Amino acid sequence: MIKMKEFKFVNYLWDIKKAETLGNDQVALFLYRSNILGADLRITNYGGGNTSCKTIEKDPLTNEDVEVMWVKGSGGDIGTLTRAGIAGLYTDRLRNLKNVYKGLADEDRMVGLFNHCIFDLDSKAPSIDTPLHGLLPFAHIDHLHPDALIAVAAAKDSEKVTKEIWGDTMGWVPWQRPGFDLGLQLEKCLEENPGIRGIVLGSHGLFTWGDTSYECYINSLEVIEMASEFIQKKIEKKGVVFGGEKIKSLPQSERIEKASTLMPLLRGLCSSENRMIGHFDDSEVILQFSNSQDLEKLAPMGTSCPDHFLRTKIQPLVLDLSPNEDLSEPKEVLKKLEPAFEAYRQEYINYYNTCKKENSPSMRDPNPVIIIYPGVGMFSFAKNKQTARVASEFYINAINVMRGAEAISEYTSLPRQEAFDIEYWLLEEAKLQRMPQEKPLSRKVAFVTGAGGGIGKAIADKLAAEGANVVLSDIVEERLIEAISTYKNDIAAYAVCDVTNSSSIEHAFKKACVEFGGVDIVVHSAGLAISKPIEETTEKDWDILQDVLVKGQFELARQSVDIMRKQNLGGDFISIASKNGLVAGPNNVAYGTAKAAQQHMVRLLASELAKDKIRVNTVNPDGVIVGSKIWEGEWAEGRAKAYGISVDELPAHYAKRNLLNEIIYPEDIANGVFSLVAILDKSTGNIINVDGGMANAFVR
Structure with missing residues (x-):
């Protein structure tokens, strides 16, 4: 009977x-x-890492009965692995490839031959690690x-420590x-050391195995636990550790302030070739x-495991900034940062030129992926x-x-040529070329006010669907929590924001910067509507419309422009105004005036901002009743009264009065925003009527 094991350094997660x-x-158990x-x-x-199992299937x-190996396919992730992400291969055919292998210069050709070993026609493309599993005889194998x-x-002294x-x-x-x-070396190691429970791969990782999925799992955990305990002692x-502390960290609130x-x-500096999205960790x-x-000493040495440096570049950029550095003057800070970035890029160019071969792919982006700020934390930038x-x-x-390596004896990293041969491997380049095409708004960050529902949420949904990271802001946190639950991980963040309060806006933009690195698109969709005849319109009515719609837009623009200028990547600011800013209608003096001011x-x-490549445009909705928060309050009653109809008759009334006789939905406004930020890239100062x-609202 299986009993729960206790581990100190790894999580035992097997649920009997x-x-x-x-x-x-067995395939389900392997997954x-x-x-x-x-x-x-x-x-x-x-x-x-990758995992596998072997089963007997009918050819x-x-x-006839044949042995089939099921293994994680190329580009997969074991944490989220499903049947769709694995490859099924005839084990005997894979092993027969030893008969045609011509040595190290033949490695790339061998990968193509894996396809001749496919058993399951729905297989994911086999990865380069496939023979490492196939040439070992065990039913279940973990490479971690x-x-x-x-x-x-x-x-x-890795070999000695292993012993x-x-x-x-x-x-x-x-x-x-x-x-x-x-794979041949693993096979040879097992032949020379029968009865071993696993193999340590120098500068790389671990192979472990078992007769059942559970035995393999426990073997992996036990081996890792033994190494962890050894290092801890x-x-x-x-x-x-690391020679002791040299500087003190700032308090967390100050670290977040510095990071934002x-x-x-x-x-902006990391995006000199391709726009990047950021992440911060302290x-x-x-x-x-x-x-x-x-x-x-250690940072310039670079990483050792290929899986590490393929994602982080071979080494990080360490900023020569004091934790208490004054960051209030961007131009002065840039004077310190720009030489460091240029030196990093030049070092990467030298690395490429020194190590490249005749058939090496073109040099990739030389900017750093990992940036370390002592006393503050670590930044990473990627697509x-x-x-x-x-x-x-x-x-x-x-x-x-x-x-761990420094505690054991001394850390060693891969030689630069070995690292280059992995980073610029033609098979790795082919994997990159197979990546799906990026969406129109990929690598951009959008900040949307009023995004707790209605038009604002529809805009955020559209921008996210087209590849943007989105920051949803609203005055009501409950709405935001519900709204953000509709997105997958790493797509969206939220910030409670009162657009009438400059400090609240500042806090929201800081959240956007810490979450994603900055802001590229700002959409002011927050709003409210008050419809009253002039004699019933109060000063309070006037002030709140001016504060939310006009002052809010001004403050959003002022603060977002500051961020966009720091990035030096241009940007978009979109105002969600209204047809009422162009057309004089009854019982609408306060709302119509505010909308005209927005426009x-x-x-x-x-x-003013064209010189910064910041484009500013307006989308004018009208009659967005279905799904709009505005129509849930007194506004609907006021407009119905103005037109002498009931509230229930409003949707049909608004649809009948436009030339196309169409009901306008929040998604239609979102499409208008998308067209301005993704298609009409040479348009600024414009109004799109949706x-x-x-x-009577035609602009010209």
Whole structure:
């Protein structure tokens, strides 16, 4: 009977009842094991490692029993792995490839031959690690990148340490680029060391196995636990990590303040070739490393595990800024940052030129992915939020590896040529080329007010669907919590924001900067409507409309322009105004005047900000009744009274009065915004009417 195990350094997540529901379905059990292994970032990070199992299946051509290996496909993630993400291959065909293998120069050709071994026609493309699993005889295999094991693998005397921890129960092979030959080396290691429970791959990771999925799982955890315990004892004996503390961290509130101020500048510098999205982390493990005596020694050495540096670049950029640096003058801060970025880019160019070969792919973006600010935290920049966050997680893994290896003996990184051969491997380039085309608003950050529902939420939904990261703001937090629940992870964030309060706006923009690095698109959709004849319109009515619609727009523009100028990437500001700003109608003096002010402010801002490549435009809705928050209050009653009809008759009334006889929905307004920020990229100071055609509101 399976009993729950106790572990101190890894999470034991095997649920007996859950596993029992899977019966004897070995593929389902292998997927279950994969998912729970991937749930612990100390074991393997997003996209890292791979797992497999072997089963007996009926050959559809001969009806004979054949062994089939099921393994994580190329580009997958074991934490979220499903049947759709695995490859099924004839094991004997894969092993027969040994008969045609011509040596290390033949590695790339071998990957193409994996397709000739496919059993399951719905297979994901087999990864480069496929033969590492196929040439070993075990039913269930884990290839993982645990921090503790890579620390052992990256230690100067890795083979000796492996023996010290596990004795004769573990094999060891030196560093070698993944591929068919590494599979042969694993096979040879097992032949020379029968009965071992796993193999440590120098500077790389771990292979473990078992006869069942559970046995494999427990074997993996036990091996990782032993390495972790060994390292912990070494750290305790040493007394300090990374040579001890050199500087003190700022209090967390001050770290967040520094990060929100600095991130737009960093984002702009990192986006010199391609616009990037940012991520910030000031966790304890990062601060321990960034504040240490050994930072200057270890950071330039680079990472050891290929999975690490493929996502983080070979080394980070360490900022030469004091934690108490005055960041209030962006131009002065840039004077300090620009030389550091230029030096980093030049070093990367030199690395490329020194290591490149005749058939190497073109040099990629030379900007840093990981940026360390001692005393404050770590920034990462990539093409989207998920990639930036994952890069940060991988560098945390690298920090853990460096800490462990230094505690054991001495940390070693991969030679630069070896790192280059992985980074610019033609197979890695082919994987990048297979990535889906980016969406129109990919790499952009949108900030939308009034996004708790109605038009604002529809705009946020549209921009997110077209690739943008979105920050939803609203005055009511409950609305935001409900609204943001509709998005996948790494897409959206929210900030409670009262647009009549400049401090509240400032706080919301700081949230946007910390979450994503800055802001590219600002949409002022927050609003309210009051419809009364002049004799019933109060000063309070007038003031709140002016404050929310006009003053709010001014303050949003003023603060967002400051961020956009720091980034130096241009930007978009969209005002959601109204047909009522162009057309004189009854019982509408306060609302119509405020909307007209919004529209003219757009023209003034467009004229002023064109030099900064910041485009300012207006979308004029009209008659958006279905799904609009405005129509839930007294406004609907006021407009119905003005037209001499009932509230229930309003949707039909508004549809009949436009030229197209169409009902206007929040999604239609969202499409108008999208057209301005993604298609009409040479338009500024313009008004787009989304009203079904109102002749009296024609701009010209």
